[in-house]
Amino acid sequence: MTAPHTERTESAEREPSVYSACCAENSIVASRPTRLVRDSSPRRRFAATGFTLIELLVVIAIIGVLAGLTLGVAHYAREKAKRSRASAEIAAMENALEGFKNDNGYYPQGNGLADSSTNIYSSVVVGPKTYMTFRVNQLRPATSGTGTNIVDPFGIPYFYRSPGETNTVSFDLWSGGPDKTPNTADDITNWKQN
Numbered sequence: 001m002t003a004p005h006t007e008r009t010e011s012a013e014r015e016p017s018v019y020s021a022c023c024a025e026n027s028i029v030a031s032r033p034t035r036l037v038r039d040s041s042p043r044r045r046f047a048a049t050g051f052t053l054i055e056l057l058v059v060i061a062i063i064g065v066l067a068g069l070t071l072g073v074a075h076y077a078r079e080k081a082k083r084s085r086a087s088a089e090i091a092a093m094e095n096a097l098e099g100f101k102n103d104n105g106y107y108p109q110g111n112g113l114a115d116s117s118t119n120i121y122s123s124v125v126v127g128p129k130t131y132m133t134f135r136v137n138q139l140r141p142a143t144s145g146t147g148t149n150i151v152d153p154f155g156i157p158y159f160y161r162s163p164g165e166t167n168t169v170s171f172d173l174w175s176g177g178p179d180k181t182p183n184t185a186d187d188i189t190n191w192k193q194n
Contacts, residue, residue, distance in 0.1 A: 079178055082153040086175045086188045089138075089152065093173060094190055096124040096132035103129060107171050112161035112182075118147030120160050120173075152188075156180045166191045 100123050101107050108123035110116040121139070124131040140151045149157035152175040159182050164172035167190070177186035 082178070083188060085153045086177075089150075090158070090173055090175065090188065090190050092132060093120060093124070093150070093158070096120075097171065097173075099131045100124055100127075107162040108160075110160035110162045110171065112159055112165075112172065114157055114159070115142045115144050115147065115149060116160040117150040117158040118142045118144075119162075120158070121148045121150055152176070154178060154180055164191075 097107055097120065108119045110119045121134070125134065134150060138151055140149050140157070141147075142149050142157075152158050154176065156176050159174050159176070160171065161173075162171035164170060166172050172189070172191065174182065174187050174189040176182045177184065177188055179186055
């Protein structure tokens with residue numbers, strides 16, 4: 001039994017010396033190829049094919065950045081749409097008030113305070129002739145308890161002054177704008193602002 005073992009040892013000792021001499025010239029360290037052993041357990045296979053934590057965090061960060069950009073753009077678009085709608089509503093009310101003046105010879109009175117749009121509503125909608133109609137979401141009871149305010153897209157009543165301070169011949173009509181405060185830089189008006 002020891003004889004076959006010694007023969008293998010002798011042949012194994014001879015082969016590496018020849019191989020080592022060949023590889024020594026190229027200064028490469030020889031190693032035997034390792035055989036991959038497959039593990040058939042489902043846990044091992046899942047670990048080998050899954051994503052790393054870093055990859056998942058990068059993907060989540062990219063999704064977060066894209067969501068932030070999308071929400072920012074959507075907010076800007078909504079605000080711009082509200083400003084455009086307020087400008088269109090002011091232009092429509094101007095036309096209705098001009099029609100009222102053509103029929104009656106004067107503009108309705110307005111003091112420019114919070115409930116001043118009730119005068120527009122009572123003149124162009126409730127009077128003997130209807131010059132304009134409003135949707136339900138554009139109307140709100142006046143804070144004084146009498147009358148109906150016309151509400152801008154930002155949720156506050158329009159402001160109306162006749163005779164106007166800026167438009168002295170006609171009237172001033174404006175929205176408080178996104179900050180919901182009248183007489184500030186972001187107001188939407190029926191006159192040119194500097």
